[in-house]
Amino acid sequence: MTTQGSQKPGALEGVRVLDLTRILAGPSATQILGDYGADIIKIEKPGQGDDTRGWGPPFVQDAAGQDTSESSYYLSANRNKRSLALDFTKPEGLAVLKKLLASCDVLFENFKAGTLEKYGLGYEQLRAEFPRLVYCSLTGFGHTGPYRERAGYDFLIQGMGGIMSLTGPADGMPYKIGVAKSDLICGLYALSAILAALYSREKTGQGQFIDVALLDTQVAALSNAGQYYLTSGNVTPRMGNAHPTIVPYEVFEAADGYIILAVGNDRQFRDFCDVAGRIDLADDARFTANKSRVKNRDILLPVLREIIAQKSQDWWMQALEKRAVPCGPVNTLDKVFADPQVEARGMVTDMTHALAAAPVRLIANPVKFSGTPVSYRRAPPPLGADTDDVLKAELGLGDDEISTLRQQGVVS
Numbered sequence: 001m002t003t004q005g006s007q008k009p010g011a012l013e014g015v016r017v018l019d020l021t022r023i024l025a026g027p028s029a030t031q032i033l034g035d036y037g038a039d040i041i042k043i044e045k046p047g048q049g050d051d052t053r054g055w056g057p058p059f060v061q062d063a064a065g066q067d068t069s070e071s072s073y074y075l076s077a078n079r080n081k082r083s084l085a086l087d088f089t090k091p092e093g094l095a096v097l098k099k100l101l102a103s104c105d106v107l108f109e110n111f112k113a114g115t116l117e118k119y120g121l122g123y124e125q126l127r128a129e130f131p132r133l134v135y136c137s138l139t140g141f142g143h144t145g146p147y148r149e150r151a152g153y154d155f156l157i158q159g160m161g162g163i164m165s166l167t168g169p170a171d172g173m174p175y176k177i178g179v180a181k182s183d184l185i186c187g188l189y190a191l192s193a194i195l196a197a198l199y200s201r202e203k204t205g206q207g208q209f210i211d212v213a214l215l216d217t218q219v220a221a222l223s224n225a226g227q228y229y230l231t232s233g234n235v236t237p238r239m240g241n242a243h244p245t246i247v248p249y250e251v252f253e254a255a256d257g258y259i260i261l262a263v264g265n266d267r268q269f270r271d272f273c274d275v276a277g278r279i280d281l282a283d284d285a286r287f288t289a290n291k292s293r294v295k296n297r298d299i300l301l302p303v304l305r306e307i308i309a310q311k312s313q314d315w316w317m318q319a320l321e322k323r324a325v326p327c328g329p330v331n332t333l334d335k336v337f338a339d340p341q342v343e344a345r346g347m348v349t350d351m352t353h354a355l356a357a358a359p360v361r362l363i364a365n366p367v368k369f370s371g372t373p374v375s376y377r378r379a380p381p382p383l384g385a386d387t388d389d390v391l392k393a394e395l396g397l398g399d400d401e402i403s404t405l406r407q408q409g410v411v412s
Helices: 025-035 091-101 154-160 181-204 214-220 223-232 266-275 279-283 290-295 297-308 313-321 333-338 340-344 387-394 399-407
Strands: 016-020 039-044 059-061 067-071 081-085 106-109 134-139 209-213 249-254 257-262 327-329 348-351 360-363
Touching: 016 025, 016 091, 025 039, 025 081, 025 106, 025 134, 025 181, 081 387, 091 387, 091 399, 106 181, 134 181, 154 181, 154 214, 181 209, 181 214, 209 214, 249 297, 249 313, 257 297, 257 313, 266 279, 266 290, 266 313, 290 297, 313 327, 333 340, 387 399
Parallel strands: 016 039, 016 106, 039 081, 106 134, 134 209
Antiparallel strands: 059 067, 249 257, 257 327, 348 360
């Protein structure tokens, strides 16, 4: 477990991001930029904020044991940010936002295509004044094509992008993935594009526009399954936990729970058979090679299920690990966070939160740098927690000016 505290400068120290994103895809990316040392100024609508603040229960609890306004969903993607509650749809708020842009390296937004142009905040409207600005626009369907004006949501994209056609039982209803993976994948593509654009700017002195879409990145993330179709012309089948081109590579029920057996080559299959006391299966011409096992999976798998059901999870994992045959448990989340490897890798961090009675536990960043380590400087902020700080320290506004903006409903 890691804890909040001072650290060495991050790799992106000195980079400032104006974050106009909300929900998950954009915030997950800006959280990582913040973890790497960037200064993230999260712009939120006064009195409302990021929709995910209310996506609970569970919520952070205060000293009296009462729910606060901060949901666990919001906590998952908003650390290392400052919250500025600003209504940029009003002229006074727009003026504040454009002043902030003068000191920012990146503008990252996830409004529908064309929305920010209404306020003079489109890339083409800003590029002359801010030529070094890296402008990332994350949308459901991109800035071109017949769907460009549609709103995109992870669940819809999982369906449209094909991943649901591959997920779920072979003879049943398609299932979505249990985590909003289309959002998270898109956020990671956006993150890598921003870093590439910042590197390009170091060489050219020029910023650029990045158009990244949920549907595009979900299609890209079909990876080998999508290539299966492009190569063969055959629609990749939905196979539940099975693999279309590797056998055995799926979930099996042991005597006391489920295990995953992921045999990736013929040597591993032979060693599994030896451990199981069934070397005859490895010598059977129908099963010796993976190509033959795929062809004869309906014959082989019932036999393997009967064999594996006779021993416990631990017995199989210990015996197969000694032979370097990939095998592991299907863990519930309590077991994930109690796993000694997960603990050893510091995959939970505790951070002091302004509204919480006790430090909040957050999933840590998984990347380990040798010279510019990830830092945990700020817990996910309450709405508008940093409004005064940003307006005073960054823009030099006085108390009277800030009070006027509050009276106008521009900030909160």
